[in-house]
Amino acid sequence: MDQKSTIPTLFEWAGGMPVFERLTDLFYQKVLKDPILEPVFKHMSPEHQQHVAHFIAEVLGGPEWYSTAEGSHFKMVQKHLARHLTEQHRQRWVSLLLETADEINLPDDPEFRSAFVAYIEWGTRIAVINSHSDELQMNPEEPMPKWGWGVPGGPFLG
Numbered sequence: 001m002d003q004k005s006t007i008p009t010l011f012e013w014a015g016g017m018p019v020f021e022r023l024t025d026l027f028y029q030k031v032l033k034d035p036i037l038e039p040v041f042k043h044m045s046p047e048h049q050q051h052v053a054h055f056i057a058e059v060l061g062g063p064e065w066y067s068t069a070e071g072s073h074f075k076m077v078q079k080h081l082a083r084h085l086t087e088q089h090r091q092r093w094v095s096l097l098l099e100t101a102d103e104i105n106l107p108d109d110p111e112f113r114s115a116f117v118a119y120i121e122w123g124t125r126i127a128v129i130n131s132h133s134d135e136l137q138m139n140p141e142e143p144m145p146k147w148g149w150g151v152p153g154g155p156f157l158g
């Protein structure tokens with residue numbers, strides 16, 4: 001087995017799908033109690049939190065549930081159009097998500113967290129940019145983003 005195949009994906013290192021579903025379940029409970037975010041999310045679909053869990057899981061190397069059964073990268077971007085999100089919305093979204101990550105004991109080792117936070121930072125900034133457009137200039141077949149360990153290359157295994 002080459003060394004590359006022994007490195008777990010970020011999805012595996014996090015603990016698999018139940019962990020992502022727990023993360024978004026608790027996160028959106030907080031969102032709906034938050035004065036800045038509640039107005040943005042009060043009409044969200046009942047599937048929203050699960051779809052976001054599956055989307056993030058897929059980006060981090062998990063199974064292709066979102067892109068095969070629930071949506072696509074194109075559809076996800078479409079959901080953010082014309083929402084007019086602000087930097088204040090984005091910062092609150094990030095801080096509540098990271099607070100939730102600590103509460104559910106998402107791995108907090110430097111290698112995992114730096115990769116996770118990098119993806120969240122990237123994804124939320126793109127969501128804000130897209131939210132200021134009314135129309136989508138994007139190939140509907142655009143593949144899902146894929147995020148890896150970045151510079152550390154994998155978890156520290158001692």
Ligand code: HEM
Nearest residue numbers: 044045048051052055071076079089090093120123124127
């Ligand atoms: C990494 C960052 C993000 C990811 C991965 C993400 C993911 C998603 C996904 C997958 C959907 C579609 C859900 C579905 O198919 O039902 C969605 C919808 C949506 N997202 Fe995001 N999102 C991100 C950031 C944000 C931020 C920062 C905001 C606002 C502060 C936001 C606001 C919304 C709203 C309002 C919807 C529509 C909800 C509905 O009406 O059902 N998103 N997002």
